[in-house]
Amino acid sequence: MNQGFExxxxxxxxxxxxxGFEDRLQGILDLLTRLEGIERAVLFILSPEQxxxxxxxxxxxxxxxxxxxLPLTGSWLKDLIxxxxxxxxxxxxxxxxxxxxxxxxxxxxxSLMALPVEDDNVLYGVLGLLSRQSLNPDPxxxxxxxxxxxxxxxxxxxxxxxxxxxxIIAELSVLYQVGKVIGSTxxxxxxxxxxxxxxxxxxxxxxxxxxxxxxxxxxxxxxSEFGRVSSLVKEKIRQDILRQKGDYIINRDFPALFKTSRAxxxxxxxxxxxxxxxxxxxxxxxxxxxxxxxxxVFDKIGLDGQSNTHFAEDDLSILSTIxxxxxxxxxxxxxxxxxxxxxxxxxxMVKNLSxxxxxxxxxxxxxxxxxxxxxxxxxxxxxxxxxxNRAILxxxxxxxNVLTPSAWSIQxxxxxxxxxxxxxxxxxxxxxxxxxxxxxxxxxxHAEMDSRFRDITIPLNPNSGILxxxxxxxxxxxxxxxxTDPRTNKELVNLLKLESFATIPVMGKDKVIGVIEVDNxxxxxxxxxxxxxxxxxxxxxxxxxxxxxxxYDFIEKTNQExxxxxxxxxxSEKMVAxxxxxxxxxxxxxxxxxxIGGFVRRLNKKFQDDAQVQTYFQVxxxxxxxxxxxxxxxxxxxxxxxxxxxxxxxNRIVEQALGLxxxxxxxxxxxxxxxxxxVPPIFGDDSQLRHVFYNLFQNSCQAMPQGGNLILRTFLEKxxxxxxxxxxxxxxxxxxxxxxxxxxxxxxxxxxxxGSGLGLSIVHKIITRxxxxxxxxxRPGEGVSFLIKFPLAKEIQPFIKIKKNGEENHExxxxxx
Amino acid sequence: MSRILIADDEExxxxxxxxxFEEEGYEVVLAGNGKEVLSxxxxxxxxxxxxxxxxxxxxxxxxxxxxxxxxxxxxxxxILCSAYSEFKQDFSTWASDEYVVKSSDxxxxxxxxxxxxxx
Numbered sequence: 011m012n013q014g015f016e017x018x019x020x021x022x023x024x025x026x027x028x029x030g031f032e033d034r035l036q037g038i039l040d041l042l043t044r045l046e047g048i049e050r051a052v053l054f055i056l057s058p059e060q061x062x063x064x065x066x067x068x069x070x071x072x073x074x075x076x077x078x079x080l081p082l083t084g085s086w087l088k089d090l091i092x093x094x095x096x097x098x099x100x101x102x103x104x105x106x107x108x109x110x111x112x113x114x115x116x117x118x119x120x121s122l123m124a125l126p127v128e129d130d131n132v133l134y135g136v137l138g139l140l141s142r143q144s145l146n147p148d149p150x151x152x153x154x155x156x157x158x159x160x161x162x163x164x165x166x167x168x169x170x171x172x173x174x175x176x177x178i179i180a181e182l183s184v185l186y187q188v189g190k191v192i193g194s195t196x197x198x199x200x201x202x203x204x205x206x207x208x209x210x211x212x213x214x215x216x217x218x219x220x221x222x223x224x225x226x227x228x229x230x231x232x233x234s235e236f237g238r239v240s241s242l243v244k245e246k247i248r249q250d251i252l253r254q255k256g257d258y259i260i261n262r263d264f265p266a267l268f269k270t271s272r273a274x275x276x277x278x279x280x281x282x283x284x285x286x287x288x289x290x291x292x293x294x295x296x297x298x299x300x301x302x303x304x305x306x307v308f309d310k311i312g313l314d315g316q317s318n319t320h321f322a323e324d325d326l327s328i329l330s331t332i333x334x335x336x337x338x339x340x341x342x343x344x345x346x347x348x349x350x351x352x353x354x355x356x357x358x359m360v361k362n363l364s365x366x367x368x369x370x371x372x373x374x375x376x377x378x379x380x381x382x383x384x385x386x387x388x389x390x391x392x393x394x395x396x397x398x399n400r401a402i403l404x405x406x407x408x409x410x411n412v413l414t415p416s417a418w419s420i421q422x423x424x425x426x427x428x429x430x431x432x433x434x435x436x437x438x439x440x441x442x443x444x445x446x447x448x449x450x451x452x453x454x455x456h457a458e459m460d461s462r463f464r465d466i467t468i469p470l471n472p473n474s475g476i477l478x479x480x481x482x483x484x485x486x487x488x489x490x491x492x493x494t495d496p497r498t499n500k501e502l503v504n505l506l507k508l509e510s511f512a513t514i515p516v517m518g519k520d521k522v523i524g525v526i527e528v529d530n531x532x533x534x535x536x537x538x539x540x541x542x543x544x545x546x547x548x549x550x551x552x553x554x555x556x557x558x559x560x561x562y563d564f565i566e567k568t569n570q571e572x573x574x575x576x577x578x579x580x581x582s583e584k585m586v587a588x589x590x591x592x593x594x595x596x597x598x599x600x601x602x603x604x605x606i607g608g609f610v611r612r613l614n615k616k617f618q619d620d621a622q623v624q625t626y627f628q629v630x631x632x633x634x635x636x637x638x639x640x641x642x643x644x645x646x647x648x649x650x651x652x653x654x655x656x657x658x659x660x661n662r663i664v665e666q667a668l669g670l671x672x673x674x675x676x677x678x679x680x681x682x683x684x685x686x687x688x689v690p691p692i693f694g695d696d697s698q699l700r701h702v703f704y705n706l707f708q709n710s711c712q713a714m715p716q717g718g719n720l721i722l723r724t725f726l727e728k729x730x731x732x733x734x735x736x737x738x739x740x741x742x743x744x745x746x747x748x749x750x751x752x753x754x755x756x757x758x759x760x761x762x763x764x765g766s767g768l769g770l771s772i773v774h775k776i777i778t779r780x781x782x783x784x785x786x787x788x789r790p791g792e793g794v795s796f797l798i799k800f801p802l803a804k805e806i807q808p809f810i811k812i813k814k815n816g817e818e819n820h821e822x823x824x825x826x827x
Numbered sequence: 828m829s830r831i832l833i834a835d836d837e838e839x840x841x842x843x844x845x846x847x848f849e850e851e852g853y854e855v856v857l858a859g860n861g862k863e864v865l866s867x868x869x870x871x872x873x874x875x876x877x878x879x880x881x882x883x884x885x886x887x888x889x890x891x892x893x894x895x896x897x898x899x900x901x902x903x904x905x906i907l908c909s910a911y912s913e914f915k916q917d918f919s920t921w922a923s924d925e926y927v928v929k930s931s932d933x934x935x936x937x938x939x940x941x942x943x944x945x946x
Binding site for chain 1: 837839840843847883910912928930931932933
């Protein structure tokens with residue numbers, strides 16, 4: 011009784027002590043072996059499947075025992091487990107005890123008392139008490155043992171609850187950590203990197219890997235790993251995602267699973283292949299969006315931190331929970347990333363648009379057809395602009411039916427900017443301003459650039475390569491391999507060393523006016539569709555600007571011509587008015603002059619004997635003659651019988667004028683040298699034209715009274731817009747004194763003692779009337795040369811004929827003669 | 828003696844012409860305008876051998892007079908003698924037998940008269 015009380019007292023004390031569960035179990039067993047007749051106590055724990063009994067504790071402690079389990083064979087054991095009835099075997103010799111006796115722990119004992127370790131609900135195990143004597147407990151003793159077992163069951167139950175809660179707490183803590191990591195960032199890359207690391211840690215795995223694929227395209231959009239992940243594992247993950255495989259655990263040598271796929275990859279000799287993985291566990295990640303992924307951990311680390319153990323279902327459930335959390339976080343991150351990408355794209359577009367706007371405003375501020383192409387190309391090659399390495403603008407020459415380069419630009423990384431201005435910082439209006447400034451400088455530098463570009467001529471037919479095609483079809487091209495592409499013009503490819511290039515048509519108002527070629531021949535950056543898109547927008551603007559400039563240029567030229575014509579017209583109107591006045595005046599003067607002169611001559615005749623009076627009369631006669639001559643000149647000058655205008659050969663006119671002055675030339679010993687060029691006819695009044703040259707020759711003769719050289723030359727001066735027939739008259743008469751030069755065309759100025767002084771001014775008037783020009787090259791002390799230029803008859807005839815029509819109305823009157 | 832009809836509205840010139848041509852041995856008849864010329868021509872007994880006529884004259888100018896003369900008396904030579912040198916090229920004067928620009932030196936006019944009367 012005392013003994014029994016003592017046992018229970020101690021058992022309760024041990025069971026409720028603060029030592030560990032294991033120690034408490036051991037302590038109770040030790041108490042049992044102190045009892046009389048009980049030499050050994052063994053505690054078996056029933057496996058969760060209730061199939062085996064595993065040895066948990068043995069007393070006395072100095073016993074060494076194998077960690078092995080006992081199958082539930084033998085009727086007595088079954089009875090014990092099933093009916094929870096204590097079994098007392100007094101003689102351990104029977105056959106049915108054989109399996110039991112194989113265990114060394116049980117050898118040498120005669121009797122066994124097996125008691126169920128249970129509480130009111132669960133059977134946890136079996137307590138075996140062994141003795142070398144025959145055990146024969148009384149009911150009281152049995153009840154004591156049952157109470158002890160009750161305590162043991164309590165300890166085991168508590169321990170189980172404790173372990174369970176610890177695990178749950180651990181899981182919660184894992185989830186907390188993972189959640190914390192996942193919630194800490196929306197940055198996708200960062201999130202994944204952190205997630206795989208923490209997952210490997212919390213699962214206690216050597217490594218982990220995560221992969222997300224986009225469903226429709228089957229492309230990997232996210233991939234991250236922690237630890238060393240072999241290509242085999244990655245391949246498996248990829249395959250699993252494609253096959254939409256669910257959660258799994260593989261606890262064996264991993265590479266053995268992939269014998270076939272491994273064989274095909276052997277050549278690559280990936281070092282990761284040689285390392286085998288003992289365990290692998292993966293969960294599928296499910297997304298609402300069009301993604302599919304897998305989260306994978308491998309090589310579970312044992313508790314001792316060294317040995318590899320296997321993944322358990324618990325691990326999988328944690329991983330699965332983590333996977334779910336991850337999936338939603340990743341989904342957010344992916345959405346965020348997508349939004350960010352969109353925002354970035356937006357920003358890029360805004361930037362591009364702003365660049366285009368700046369370029370556009372640069373283009374709009376300049377209407378010079380010479381500078382515009384350079385602004386356009388600078389915009390294309392400038393880093394702040396479109397940033398291509400090289401650009402060439404070719405414009406169509408419709409007369410020749412070819413494309414010829416109008417401008418070209420090459421990005422120069424080293425190009426220095428004016429002080430304090432960083433190229434990278436160009437933005438907003440600065441870009442626009444920079445482009446305009448640059449264009450003027452570029453025009454100069456490009457003028458002396460190598461002729462490689464200038465000499466390019468591309469016939470506009472479909473066989474002369476991409477540039478011609480771009481023009482003819484009005485569409486852009488993006489060529490990746492210029493050398494091998496059959497469509498390219500190999501000559502040009504070699505010349506420009508093209509590899510990958512793009513061309514884009516430049517549209518005018520309603521037709522293609524040229525082509526822009528771009529390439530990145532320096533940094534070999536590939537040209538994207540986005541680049542091309544931007545370029546096409548620029549090309550559109552460029553086309554508009556070029557068209558505007560062309561129009562403006564045309565308008566300006568026309569304006570200029572109009573201005574000249576109007577000036578001429580004004581002048582001729584003025585001349586007509588003056589002419590009418592002068593002619594009326596001359597006529598009024600002439601009659602009285604004739605009377606005066608006529609009667610003086612009569613007086614002169616009458617007083618033939620009076621020599622003194624005669625000299626007076628002679629003065630009057632001479633003066634009257636002079637006045638009459640002036641009147642003749644004025645009238646001759648101001649009447650312009652344009653109706654008489656015809657085509658004339660300038661050579662003949664000059665020759666005729668020369669004939670008129672032959673006498674004076676010979677008298678003055680002047681040597682004439684003539685070079686008649688082949689010149690097209692001019693249009694005008696021959697008598698007036700002769701007068702021009704007669705007058706000029708007269709001038710030369712008067713300038714060379716002691717002899718000299720008179721050089722005459724005619725030639726055709728070809729100009730861009732119009733050509734002129736030119737006669738050059740060079741004398742060696744010492745030139746015109748500088749102080750007189752500006753006056754020589756003044757009608758009331760003369761240096762001559764003879765003549766009216768109208769000479770050169772009449773020359774000037776006649777030439778202007780014929781829409782010609784006079785250039786004077788005066789070399790004081792040496793001589794003077796006049797360049798008399800007339801337009802070609804075929805160019806001005808249409809304008810002058812108008813007057814003639816008026817005359818033709820009178821033609822009938824003439825016939826009546 | 829050859830008879831010359833000279834038409835000019837300037838009295839001073841009429842006098843000059845008359846004196847000069849009478850000195851040359853011509854009979855000179857004067858008229859002040861085209862109408863006078865035509866009325867003088869109405870007398871068939873006194874038809875002139877030659878007519879010298881100014882262009883700008885009152886009542887009837889030399890050009891229209893010239894047309895009538897050339898219609899009615901095509902055999903009488905007419906010399907136009909005007910201060911307007913530009914009319915020399917004008918078709919309306921082409922019907923005249925000679926065109927002389929007025930000058931105080933009458934040599935050119937005299938030579939023309941002599942030539943036309945001879946012919």
